[in-house]
Structure formats: structure tokens, C-alpha cells
Amino acid sequence: MARAELEPTRIMVGVNQSSIMGYPLPSISSRGAFIWTLQKIVRSNISGFKLLFLHVQVPDEDGFNDVDSVYASPADFRDIKDRDKIRGLHLLEYFVGRCHEIGVPCEAWIKQGDPREVICHEVMRVRPDLLVLGSRGLGPFQRVFVGTVSEFCAKHAECPVVTIKRKLEETPEDPVDD
Amino acid sequence: MARAELEPTRIMVGVNQSSIMGYPLPSISSRGAFIWTLQKIVRSNISGFKLLFLHVQVPDEDGFNDVDSVYASPADFRDIKDRDKIRGLHLLEYFVGRCHEIGVPCEAWIKQGDPREVICHEVMRVRPDLLVLGSRGLGPFQRVFVGTVSEFCAKHAECPVVTIKRKLEETPEDPVDD
Numbered sequence: 001m002a003r004a005e006l007e008p009t010r011i012m013v014g015v016n017q018s019s020i021m022g023y024p025l026p027s028i029s030s031r032g033a034f035i036w037t038l039q040k041i042v043r044s045n046i047s048g049f050k051l052l053f054l055h056v057q058v059p060d061e062d063g064f065n066d067v068d069s070v071y072a073s074p075a076d077f078r079d080i081k082d083r084d085k086i087r088g089l090h091l092l093e094y095f096v097g098r099c100h101e102i103g104v105p106c107e108a109w110i111k112q113g114d115p116r117e118v119i120c121h122e123v124m125r126v127r128p129d130l131l132v133l134g135s136r137g138l139g140p141f142q143r144v145f146v147g148t149v150s151e152f153c154a155k156h157a158e159c160p161v162v163t164i165k166r167k168l169e170e171t172p173e174d175p176v177d178d
Numbered sequence: 179m180a181r182a183e184l185e186p187t188r189i190m191v192g193v194n195q196s197s198i199m200g201y202p203l204p205s206i207s208s209r210g211a212f213i214w215t216l217q218k219i220v221r222s223n224i225s226g227f228k229l230l231f232l233h234v235q236v237p238d239e240d241g242f243n244d245v246d247s248v249y250a251s252p253a254d255f256r257d258i259k260d261r262d263k264i265r266g267l268h269l270l271e272y273f274v275g276r277c278h279e280i281g282v283p284c285e286a287w288i289k290q291g292d293p294r295e296v297i298c299h300e301v302m303r304v305r306p307d308l309l310v311l312g313s314r315g316l317g318p319f320q321r322v323f324v325g326t327v328s329e330f331c332a333k334h335a336e337c338p339v340v341t342i343k344r345k346l347e348e349t350p351e352d353p354v355d356d
Contacts, residue, residue, distance in 0.1 A: 009218045009219070009221065036338070040187045040307045040308065041187070041219055043187065043223060043226045044223065044226065045221060045222065045223040045226065048221045048222065048223065129218045130218065130340065154332065160214070160340045160341065160342055160343075161340065161341075162308065162338045162339065162340040163338065163339075164338055165338075
């Protein structure tokens, strides 16, 4: 084990924004997965781990998120992209800020695309020791309609994956929300 | 996090014997899951974790494992059960012995039944923080015939589950062996 101690255990944590409250707040399940990782795995051994936060932004099909805005030039569309990026950075700030407070080394980055594919692709590229994903803990009926990123990644990601189900007492009125 | 530090993280590890070499040797995937847990999760923080080794013995349908033996009295059948138990204990000795060498607190016990059901039932009873299972990493075609304990438990166990796939270079000639 002596050799393994040289390199920290690299844990990738997939995070997204709250569907109820939007950016910069993390979803309930992302926050749960993060807290679980700190409390149950990292514990006091802050130099033994490195957390890698991946936030995947799902691009709007038409790019029109803000129906009140007026889009008059190509620059407007570039602005949208920049604004999305800034929102994503604000989300990552939550996780990176807490890691800095505790002293756990971390990295964070944003990618765009289908979260299932992007997470699996980033696992191949970055080769973490473990991927931690939050899940809403939806039943089979609800899953048919909303799909689950964690289920897909648990099956296809090329590293060990642990899924942290949202606590029952944290479930919002509509369990599809997060 | 201060409060969480009081209680160690309890990790249940499902272990079984080697299908090629039999008792008391652990299967390749059990040993892999165990070593992964030590190297990647426990690391040097030995007081922060407690490992719980569960070995599920699958009872023979007819109780006749040793075709050369003569069974003449009810006591003979009791002897078979005792011998199975002793074999199981020898397997657990491997894991408990290594934990003692390193100084990681642990417990180990044997149950009989269908490993999928028993593991999920023991998770409900013992409430570990994490369940670690080794897997042979079989393809979908092979899985149809041999079933996979890890896949079932990842879906049904009431705690976070991580599956550690056997390393490619450790795959025996027949990948169904372990």
C-alpha cells in the first residue's frame, strides 16, 4: 500500500444546478453526493484525496432560454454562451469553495452536451478512481420519462461508480425536481 | 463533519471463495474488491473505517458435495454443514488476517442462501455506509447464463453500492471462473 499512498485517490463528482432554484445553486442530489463523499470517504484524510468536479451543461436546442431578451446580432448569441458559462462557474464555485475551506485538493470544469455521454467520455479521459453521482431516487415509472444519468453511467463508465440517492426527507414536492 | 468523524465509515464487502481453487482461497474478484477498498478508500486512515466481510454460502440442493463420502447417519449430514462452516471461516481468515496486519477494524460473518437476497437482507439489517462487491466483468451474453450478484445488489441494496470489476490481466482462461 505504501506506493498507492503517494498518489491521492481521485474522485470525480458529477454536479448540476438545482432544477427548482436554478444557477448558482446545486441540485439537492449533487449536494448530497458531495457531502456523502466528504463525510464517508474523505473524512479527515484531506491529503489522501482529490475531488474532480464535472458540470455538464445541456445546450438548449434553440438557444433561447430567456424569452424576454432580444437577439439582434451574432454577438447576442455569443453572449448567451458566455452567460451560460458564467452561470456554470458560479455553480462550481459552491463546490470548490467548500473544498478550499476544508483543505481538500480539487479541480472543476464545465463541458457541454448530453450528461450521460459527456460524463462517460470524461471518465475515459481523466481516469478517476471513483465516480460519485447523485440520484433523485426516482421509481421505475418516473424514470421512463426523465431518464437517469446515474443509471446510464453506472453501467457504461469505465471506472467504479457509486450512486448516492437523495434523502427521502429532501425530496421536493415534485420528485422529478432536484 | 466533526460529528461524522466520531463514527467510522462502515464498508460491507461481499466475499466468496475461488471457483477454480476452492476454499480457503478468495475469488479473484473478491480479493480485487478488498484491495481496492484498502488502497483507494481506507488508505492510511485506518481508524476512520470499519470493514464488514459478509460471506454467503450457497447450499447444495442435495447436500452431496463429496461424492466419495459415505453418509450413514443424521450426524454425517451435520458434519457436512460443520465442514462447510469451517471452510467459510478459513476464507474469512484471509480477509480478517490482512485487516489485523494493517490495523483496520473489521468484522466477518457467514450466512447461507442466495447471495443476492442475503446480501440485500444483510444491508438492511446492518446498514453499512457503502457496499463493495467484486465482479467478473462478464459481457451480456455470459451474464445471461451465470447471473451476476453485483448487478442485482447495485439495483436493490438499500445503501450506496460500488462494483469493482476484475482486472483484465487477472481474467482466468474461462472468464466465468473466478
